[in-house]
Amino acid sequence: MTRSFWLGLGSGLILSAMLSLFFSPQQRPSDGQLNPQTSLPITEETKEPDPAPPVQPAESDPKESLPPDPQVSPQIDRDFVIPKGASAERIADLLFAQEFIKDKEAFLALTRQMRAERRFRAGTFKLLVGLSEEEVIFRLLK
Template identity: 90%
Template sequence: MKVTRSFWLGLGSGLILSAMLTLLFSPQQKPSDVQLNPQTALPKNESTKEPDSPPPVQPIESDQKESLPPDPQVSPQIDRDFVIPKGASAEQIADLLFAQELIKDKEAFLAFTRQMRAERRFRAGTFKLSVGLSEEEVIFRLLK
């Protein structure tokens, strides 16, 4: 296929046209509600209703807060210091991480380590790690 100027012109105009059609016929609003220039907008008919606003949020009473279970996605990250001793192998590091509950699966950690060819790239030192990180993210942080 020969790529010419007319090819690029057709491609560009097709993308622009599809973007304009998407704006006009998006499912979020009716085509009649689209206003191209807000300064020249006409007043809406009384027959057109505004969408209902969501009800106001009621604050939770203090006794209700205690009965709700904690949301795992909102829980704060707990940073811990993790020390790699001098001369430690990847298997010893996996054992230490598992013992401190920084990883859930030693075998998955070692598999990622082998896959990334990072078995001998770990250096001794102290690292800040958070509980709940994936094995892959733990490896990336230990290699920094």
């Protein structure tokens, strides 16, 4: 691989990390408080958690299981199929329809930047929902 490819990839990753800091979906505090450790606004996510209550010995049946926590969803591999002869645009449409990516145009722009538009091959791939566009591209090029 060429040096310019690695420079472009590295700068793209740095830029996307910086943009995610500025455009994250976190809610901004209404009172303007700043977290002294990070100089970021204090949000629900950055507040100190309440101390956990002391653990008591279990008196219930150990076979009982707790209900699943709706906020914690295990990431599960799902199959993604690239049909034979599919273009990068068709692949982006399929990824978007199956919710592997959130923005088709960002995915296509990144594939152009990485010069990967014509390097996708037909087949079945294991992907996780919530991966970055870069990671999706890397997994599809393997």
